[in-house]
Amino acid sequence: MHDRQTFVVTVRGLTKSYGATSVLKGVDFSVARGEVHALLGGNGAGKSTMIRIITGSAAKDGGEIEFRDAAGNLRAEAEGRRTVTVVHQELALLPHLTVAENIVLPRYSSGLSVFDGKRSVQQAYEALGLIDRDFAACSLHRPVGDLSLHEGQMVEIARALSSGAQLILLDEPTANLTAAETERLFSLLRRLARENGLSVVFVSHRMKEIRQIADICTIIRDGRTVVNRVATSSLSDTAIVEKMGQLAAHAPTGTVSGARRSAPDGEALTIREEGLEMMLPPGTILGVAGAPAGPESLISALVGAAQSKRWSVSFSGWPQRFSSPHQAATLGAGFITGDRSQKGVLRSLPIIDNVMASRRVTRGSRLAGGRENAECFDILQALKVKAASLWDLPDTLSGGTQQKLLLARWLGVPSRLLVLEEPTRGVDIGTKKEIYQLIRDMASSGTIIVWWSTENAELLEVCDRVVAFDTEGRCAGIIDREELSEDRLADLTGMAA
Ligand SMILES: Nc1ncnc2c1ncn2[C@@H]1O[C@H](COP(=O)(O)OP(=O)(O)OP(=O)(O)O)[C@@H](O)[C@H]1O
Ligand SMILES: [Mg+2]
Numbered sequence: 001m002h003d004r005q006t007f008v009v010t011v012r013g014l015t016k017s018y019g020a021t022s023v024l025k026g027v028d029f030s031v032a033r034g035e036v037h038a039l040l041g042g043n044g045a046g047k048s049t050m051i052r053i054i055t056g057s058a059a060k061d062g063g064e065i066e067f068r069d070a071a072g073n074l075r076a077e078a079e080g081r082r083t084v085t086v087v088h089q090e091l092a093l094l095p096h097l098t099v100a101e102n103i104v105l106p107r108y109s110s111g112l113s114v115f116d117g118k119r120s121v122q123q124a125y126e127a128l129g130l131i132d133r134d135f136a137a138c139s140l141h142r143p144v145g146d147l148s149l150h151e152g153q154m155v156e157i158a159r160a161l162s163s164g165a166q167l168i169l170l171d172e173p174t175a176n177l178t179a180a181e182t183e184r185l186f187s188l189l190r191r192l193a194r195e196n197g198l199s200v201v202f203v204s205h206r207m208k209e210i211r212q213i214a215d216i217c218t219i220i221r222d223g224r225t226v227v228n229r230v231a232t233s234s235l236s237d238t239a240i241v242e243k244m245g246q247l248a249a250h251a252p253t254g255t256v257s258g259a260r261r262s263a264p265d266g267e268a269l270t271i272r273e274e275g276l277e278m279m280l281p282p283g284t285i286l287g288v289a290g291a292p293a294g295p296e297s298l299i300s301a302l303v304g305a306a307q308s309k310r311w312s313v314s315f316s317g318w319p320q321r322f323s324s325p326h327q328a329a330t331l332g333a334g335f336i337t338g339d340r341s342q343k344g345v346l347r348s349l350p351i352i353d354n355v356m357a358s359r360r361v362t363r364g365s366r367l368a369g370g371r372e373n374a375e376c377f378d379i380l381q382a383l384k385v386k387a388a389s390l391w392d393l394p395d396t397l398s399g400g401t402q403q404k405l406l407l408a409r410w411l412g413v414p415s416r417l418l419v420l421e422e423p424t425r426g427v428d429i430g431t432k433k434e435i436y437q438l439i440r441d442m443a444s445s446g447t448i449i450v451w452w453s454t455e456n457a458e459l460l461e462v463c464d465r466v467v468a469f470d471t472e473g474r475c476a477g478i479i480d481r482e483e484l485s486e487d488r489l490a491d492l493t494g495m496a497a
Contacts, residue, residue, distance in 0.1 A: 006072040007358045008167050008199050009054060015064035016049055018396065021388060023049050025223035026063070026276025031167060033070060034197040036189060038204065038214035038232060042244045042428040043400030044386065045220045047203050047372065049156050051169050051384040056081045069165070070197060085165035087173045089203075089399040089426065090341040091152045095145030100124035102144050103159045103225055128154065129161030130188055131181065132417045148340045150176045150292050161192075166201045172207060172399070175425045176338070178454055179289050179490065185312055188214045205400070206455060207237055221245045246430030264446040269417060270314045271298070276466065276475050281448075283443045287463030288452040290476070290493040292306065293450045295421075302419050302450060303335040304328035315416070334410040338421030338452070345394045352376050352390040355408045362413055379408045380439070400426040411438050418442060436462050443451055448495070456486045468492035 007030045016024040024046050031037050041047050052058035054065060067080020075083075093102050103124040121140055128136035133152050139147070144155060152175040160168050168189075190213070192198040204210055210217070211232060217239065219227035227235070227243050235243070266282040280286055288295045301311035306323030312320040322328040326334070337344045346354050355376050360366045367375060376390055383403050383404045387397065389444045394402050403426045410418055420439075424432045439462065453459050459466050463481065468489060470476040476492040 003358060006068055006070065007066075008033050009032060009066075010066045010068075010070055011050065011054065012064045012066075014050060014053065014065070015057070015061045016046075016053060017061055023223055024053075024060075024063075027220060027223065028225045028228055029218055029220075030229065031199045031201055033166075033199055034218075035216055036193050036200040036202060037215050037229075038202050038210045038217040039220070040210065040217055040240065040244060041220035042228075042246055042430060043404070043426075044398040045244070046223045047220060048171055048399060050220070051086060051171055051201075051203075054081075054169065055086050056086055083166040084169065085160045085163040085167070086169040087160045087171060088157050089171040091149070091156055093152055093155060097440070098141050098143055098144060099128070099147070099155050100140040102155055103127055103162055106159065106163060110186075123162060124158070127158040131158055131184060135342075148292060149342075153177060153180070155322070156234070160488050161188070166197075169201045169203075171203045172205070172373060172426055173202075174204060174206070175422065176454070178493075179456065182209065189213065203243070205426060205432070207240070207429060208457060210240075219243045241429055244428070244430070246428065264444070266446060267316055267376065269448050271302070271311060271427075272313070273475070274310050277332045278478065280448045282446040282448060284465065285439070285443050285449040285451060286351055287459035287461045287466035288450060288469070289456065289466055289489050291471045291473070292471030293471075293473030294475065295419060297473065298467075299335075299419055299421060299452060302328070302417065328356070332362075332414075332416035334415040334418040336406050336410055336414060336418075336420050336423050338425065340403055340406055340425070342487075347394060347400050350391040350393060351380075351387055351405065352399075354394055354405045355379055358409045358413050362415070379412065380404075383408055383434070398429075400428055403427050404431070407435060407438075411435075411442065414445075415447055418450045420449065422453055423451070424453075424455075432458075456489045459489065460484050460486065470494045 010030040012028055014024050014027040027046065029050065029052055039047050053060045055412065064075065067075045067077065067083065069075055097105070100121045104120040124140055135151065135154060139151065144152060147155065153173065157173055176187065177185065178368065189200050193200055202214055210488050216229055217227065217232045217235070218225060218229060221244055264282045268279045268281040271278045271280065275290060276285070288298060297308055297310055300306035300322065301308050302313070304325045304327055307321070318331055328335070346357070352373065356366065356372060366372055373390060380387065382398050383399055384406050385408070395403060397405070407423055424435055427435060439449060451459070451463060464476060465480050466484060466489065467478050468476045470492070470493045
């Protein structure tokens, strides 16, 4: 062998077009055995497309892909692909099968093994237990369709971990995980890389995570490799953002930039549960932190999604509890769901309908012809969405760009309350800052914002106040901006990393 390192996969000059759109214009990418490698780039750069081609779920137009075994010998392409597994950006689980079946079934798909129920359940338990032992103990026989997004994400990761693959590609796996779960996943991946020679490719738009986990990075910009296999520690945050083609002015500064806004006048929204009362004057940005149980119950009450007796609100013209999401929307409570692929994006409707939906509901009609198109165009431009046509389907957009469609639906729509679940999930670093500003602007115009995020840095940057829930779903404290810190949040939520 000439190389000191063995590259389990090497991609050279990869090209791919969809119709007239050239997506990959000659990408180079290689992953060495036993390394944790961050694959970076702005929304629409081509990361997921390349991953789909490596795993064989999309065909390449040109270029080569080479797989090698642990000894450095070339493998046939089909055989090489069998040693690769992927956690997709959008969950790819079978809703009618149980958790255990979802985790182990892919192993039997080659037809070489015979399905063995009892053994499978044990294997699934071991895989899921690596991430969360309590969850594994009580969930193996539940149908996946009943799980929350966050639980589904853990099942998807467990499936990849238990596949015995040599290379694991994780396309934004931490978007729905809490800080503690992310930390557990990272230490597991690092251990598997070190001890078993597993190679890990990790896609994320969270700078802190990238630095925590990845030794090496590759940056793709507009379908080309602009940084190839460079030590992550040798690049500053600003340099990474610049290489991605995003303005240096948007580089994360690490400082708290959300100066207090002047508070608009008006009545406060009061949110109550037993022994707790929160008064939110117009223009407040309330952050919500913690494991999913608490935030989910608060949010479903605020958007009329569940008949929870736990929370009630008082606000003029509103009932104590909404009877349905429709009632909440027509009374001025907007909602951006965290489950963009199942509940958020309207898959069979064109981009323009996806963007204009809430405006049509609140206005009671659509604007005539050209005026609506022009408005939609302006909204998308503000969020830097490049779409070939407003009549394309959302599936032709990258993951982060689909997230921007959801935001576009409510940002700028006059509302009394806007509830956000992980609104910047998958949105690239440059655009995140602009979204923070758009949300601050809405608050300045009087909208009350309730914002659940699993990224504590984001809560620190944007919120006036944060309500923290512990792992049992109980309210553990309400912290004002002046007293906010990552440590404080980790303490209260019981999710110290
Ligand atoms: N099926 C498709 N039809 C047409 N265009 C597509 C299709 N799939 C992807 N594209 C285009 O390819 C480009 C790259 O998309 P890709 O999903 O690879 O980006 P990405 O780097 O993963 O971005 P993100 O960070 O937002 O996930 C985008 O401009 C997207 O619109
Ligand atoms: Mg993607």
